[in-house]
Amino acid sequence: MIKTIALEGGSVNAHQTFETQLGDNFLSFTLDYKQSGQWSMNIDREGVRLVSGAMLEPNCDIIERQGLTDDIGRFVLTGADTTLDNLGIANTLVWISPDETF
Secondary structure, X not given: OEEEEOOOOOHHHOEEEEEEEXXXXXXXXXXXXXXXXXXXXXXXXXXXXXXXXXXXXXXXXXXXXXXXXXXXXXXXXXXXXXXXOOOOOOEEEEEEOOXXXX
């Protein structure tokens, strides 16, 4: 299964949290805009931090370095490099289930 996760940019959304069901996991996301023009992402499941400070970089598996892809799937940002204002407009966060290829 592949699912697009809606993101919102702009200064009002520079620090945002949301929750969503992805496969068998109900995950909480925290996104923070960094002064460098990039966004970082934390992911929690049932109050336990699974991913900490993953940078939203286009065209790569964002959490691969954290070693969790077999458990919660993969996250890939497609499109342009992130800025404060283009998050969710010029790029898209895609979740790929653990049993799916992309």
